[in-house]
Ligand code: SAM
Ligand code: DTB
């Protein structure tokens with residue numbers, strides 16, 4: 001099969017792909033003897049992994065079975081494959097730092113059973129009004145000066161209905177964030193077409209609206225808005241020409257099939273989301289999911305690796321829960337294809353890894369803050385990437401002190 005590759009680009013990658021032909025054959029054999037595998041030994045594993053590995057552009061016609069077969073590949077092969085594909089579309093060392101700000105905390109009418117900001121649960125959070133434009137821009141300046149290239153503003157709202165004056169202020173925030181040279185992202189709940197267009201006109205880069213989990217598991221987590229309503233907002237955002245940031249949360253009591261379902265939803269959208277955030281549940285006291293069993297790390301890694309294989313150009317963002325991940329686990333995620341993080345003083349209501357510790361981690365592992373989002377495309381071997389090594393110049397050399405065995 002490989003000897004028949006004729007396009008010059010693919011020919012250039014022969015050397016990289018050949019060992020993967022071996023890996024994929026090996027994976028197929030492993031899957032064939034594993035009766036739990038989605039391939040059932042009928043070749044789905046080999047062909048799905050082959051197709052993913054040979055991608056020269058994103059494809060949106062994945063079947064759920066194909067994604068399941070990739071997800072169920074032995075982890076050692078899966079992460080090797082995803083890491084290899086990652087290098088064909090992205091600079092392997094570049095990681096985007098994005099800073100979050102909660103511009104309107106708490107008091108939300110929705111019942112998302114993981115969320116500290118729902119007014120239905122006693123989480124001890126005090127609701128606030130919308131932040132002022134000046135305070136938001138001051139925080140954005142701090143983020144930029146510390147190396148973040150995207151600033152994401154979140155509001156605890158169900159939707160934007162009847163919020164005309166808030167939308168005006170948010171547009172001013174978006175314009176100010178751009179004037180600082182940062183990409184802007186907002187997450188404000190459901191949006192209609194006209195609201196999406198207004199945000200586009202203000203220069204908004206991206207809109208975050210997560211599908212959170214599979215269609216099947218979703219009703220066990222949220223009852224006040226449907227999966228289809230989420231998809232409609234995402235569609236309104238995409239149609240307005242705003243980049244889509246949509247992902248999920250792992251650890252909501254779901255099964256591995258739901259990770260496949262989540263990936264299938266996003267990988268078969270009319271175009272892949274530009275950004276796919278992978279949150280792990282941060283248990284919030286007072287919410288129904290507080291006592292949920294913690295998600296195992298191998299499932300997080302599998303989800304990231306599969307996301308990279310089925311959405312080669314997406315930015316994969318390690319989001320909530322990273323603060324509890326050891327450095328080594330984070331690095332495994334970067335090797336498997338994750339290439340963005342939230343860095344700063346806070347997530348929305350919970351703790352976040354700070355710039356200093358992230359830059360020190362980057363330096364230890366040969367990672368760099370991504371200077372600006374580069375449209376990913378199939379790389380030429382000699383191509384250089386926009387990375388900002390200057391930010392690391394002042395970071396002292398340090399050896400890693402280690403974390404607890406459970407980290
Ligand atoms: N209200 C808006 C909405 O729901 O679209 C925007 C803010 S909401 C907090 C943004 C996303 O944060 C959620 O969709 C969910 O994926 C994630 N999130 C919220 N609470 C979380 C938690 N406790 N652990 C992990 N992720 C969480
Ligand atoms: C996303 O997927 N994760 C971020 C961002 N998009 C808005 C939010 C995570 C919130 C974590 C829980 C909290 O801090 O309340």
Ligand code: SF4
Nearest residue numbers: 108110112115118156
């Ligand atoms: Fe409200 Fe968003 Fe929290 Fe759901 S996730 S309760 S919509 S703030």
